[in-house]
Amino acid sequence: MRPSRAAFLVLFAGAFLLEASLCFAANPPDPKVSAKGEILFISTDPMGAVVVLDGRALPKTTPMLLRDLSPGKHRLSITRMGYRTETQSFTAEAGKVAAITMNLHEDFISPVLPADESLEFKGRLYPYASHYYEIPTGSYTISRDGNTVSFAPIFPGQNALSFFNVLTPIVIGVSAVTTIGTIFSTSSHPDWSGPVASYLASAISIGIDISLHVQKARYINTYSVTPVPRELSTVPQRYRKASELLSQGDLSDAADQYIAIIEQPQDSIYYPLSLYQLGRIQLIQGDVMLATAELRLIVNKYPLPEIYDKACKSLADIADRQADYKAALGYLGEMVFYDPLYPKDQIEQYRSAIEERMSGSAK
Numbered sequence: 001m002r003p004s005r006a007a008f009l010v011l012f013a014g015a016f017l018l019e020a021s022l023c024f025a026a027n028p029p030d031p032k033v034s035a036k037g038e039i040l041f042i043s044t045d046p047m048g049a050v051v052v053l054d055g056r057a058l059p060k061t062t063p064m065l066l067r068d069l070s071p072g073k074h075r076l077s078i079t080r081m082g083y084r085t086e087t088q089s090f091t092a093e094a095g096k097v098a099a100i101t102m103n104l105h106e107d108f109i110s111p112v113l114p115a116d117e118s119l120e121f122k123g124r125l126y127p128y129a130s131h132y133y134e135i136p137t138g139s140y141t142i143s144r145d146g147n148t149v150s151f152a153p154i155f156p157g158q159n160a161l162s163f164f165n166v167l168t169p170i171v172i173g174v175s176a177v178t179t180i181g182t183i184f185s186t187s188s189h190p191d192w193s194g195p196v197a198s199y200l201a202s203a204i205s206i207g208i209d210i211s212l213h214v215q216k217a218r219y220i221n222t223y224s225v226t227p228v229p230r231e232l233s234t235v236p237q238r239y240r241k242a243s244e245l246l247s248q249g250d251l252s253d254a255a256d257q258y259i260a261i262i263e264q265p266q267d268s269i270y271y272p273l274s275l276y277q278l279g280r281i282q283l284i285q286g287d288v289m290l291a292t293a294e295l296r297l298i299v300n301k302y303p304l305p306e307i308y309d310k311a312c313k314s315l316a317d318i319a320d321r322q323a324d325y326k327a328a329l330g331y332l333g334e335m336v337f338y339d340p341l342y343p344k345d346q347i348e349q350y351r352s353a354i355e356e357r358m359s360g361s362a363k
Helices: 005-026 158-183 194-221 228-247 251-262 270-284 286-300 307-321 325-334 344-362
Strands: 038-045 050-053 058-063 062-067 074-081 086-092 097-103 118-121 124-127 133-135 142-143 148-153 227-229
Touching: 038 074, 038 086, 058 062, 058 133, 086 097, 086 228, 118 133, 124 133, 158 194, 228 251, 228 270, 270 286, 270 307, 286 307, 307 344, 325 344
Parallel strands: 038 097, 118 148
Antiparallel strands: 038 062, 050 058, 050 074, 074 086, 118 124, 133 227, 142 148
């Protein structure tokens, strides 16, 4: 067990209990869930994408659970900064439970360099010792100097800018020559039409040149580097390792692996998956309060189709054991029966048993 685990669990528990309480207060379990339309899970990897359904942006980000979606054809658009927009059309059916899962495609590239090299971008060095780096897709000039690889974005109007960089001094020089010639002209009425025309040409050339320089600066400023800790690339492997440890009954080491995943940025689907598994371990170890908080977060904030019904059922079991029968019925009512592990008739039998216990306790 890592030395920092105890301290982490204390902070972890406080934060999770607060967030879960807020989610629970805003979304208390309702034993009477409407199912006139379709029930639809929408999830993405990574999470946190904005969903536009039939032209209307939904208030929450992925993952989400839509209840009572009107039957008929719908169009879905999913956007997340740094990723391509994904669209999908589908037909909703009354009473159906469905899931749409999208793996978002990056709108950036990740140059692969050895750990002892650095990336130079816009005059700044980014060492590869502890991070990978993501840069936007586009055209670049790439050069190497020792252990440093430089990426310089290519401005789309660079050819025009180069042209006016050459043309502008020439036009200004022509203006100067024509002006001097007119000033020292021996004519009593010198012709200033030539210099005036050259002044106008110079002003136009200078204006275009300045405009292109401003456009280039703005274009370059839209490019940025996003550092990605090397640990993130090991999250899927770490999750598989934790699952192996869990299957072998090594709860402590499995919990350490899941906690290590949770400590990473929270936009990976492995975050709620690890939350669920960590909640299972804590239930076995008797930490019911923290497990309840984590399961509530899954139900209210991270409703992934593969764990949502499991989380609802686990919460119902906890509430039933605590004789909080109303809450237990509420969590059973939240189930959507997407998971084949829980047949609807079996849950109805469980519901009836809880109602009998509730009736008996009221006497």
